[in-house]
Amino acid sequence: GAVVSQHPSWVICKSGTSVKIECRSLDFQATTMFWYRQFPKQSLMLMATSNEGSKATYEQGVEKDKFLINHASLTLSTLTVTSAHPEDSSFYICSARPGLAGNQETQYFGPGTRLLVL
């Protein structure tokens, strides 16, 4: 149980286009989802926290207009990288925390999405 999926697993796009990444909790409801970014040889860095039905909370230094997060349902959050540029190329990982009916002391991670912007 407690599986989180991400789609796509990898994507290549042209500079200036927008890319949407989906994060789904497959067998539980997630009131909170987190989006992380990982550069090669570096840590996972938290970008934002999204709560179902409300606006995401962004970490300092993360442009909210650049990285649009939508958490419209208890099983789906999306991250849209708008007007992508090569410096946005990275590995994006989401995690999901179960709601009150589940273990709120744990977050379950997706397999990640590798984005390459040309």
Add this chain to the structure above:
Amino acid sequence: AQSVTQLGSHVSVSEGALVLLRCNYSSSVPPYLFWYVQYPNQGLQLLLKYTSAATLVKGINGFEAEFKKSETSFHLTKPSAHMSDAAEYFCAVSVTGGGNKLTFGTGTQLKVEL
């Protein structure tokens, strides 16, 4: 603010040998500490966590870690490595629990050789 340092981005051990992956943390308040493992093309999986109860924490797959406040360390060990342990391991810290913001180390790639 909190931070995590993992010493050694790559560790190589022989099958059957002791596994030791190092993690040191910095936190202004009592921390929650975690070890995650990531296999290729899979999400991070929680190995074990320290939440201020016992300082020696046992996790899945025979791994354990000891919280040492005096050394600000939370090293991960396993007495005998298996080939299936080859993966990337991340240490993480939180000040509000595992369901909240995690600060990760840079990861250690464990290689197990015959």
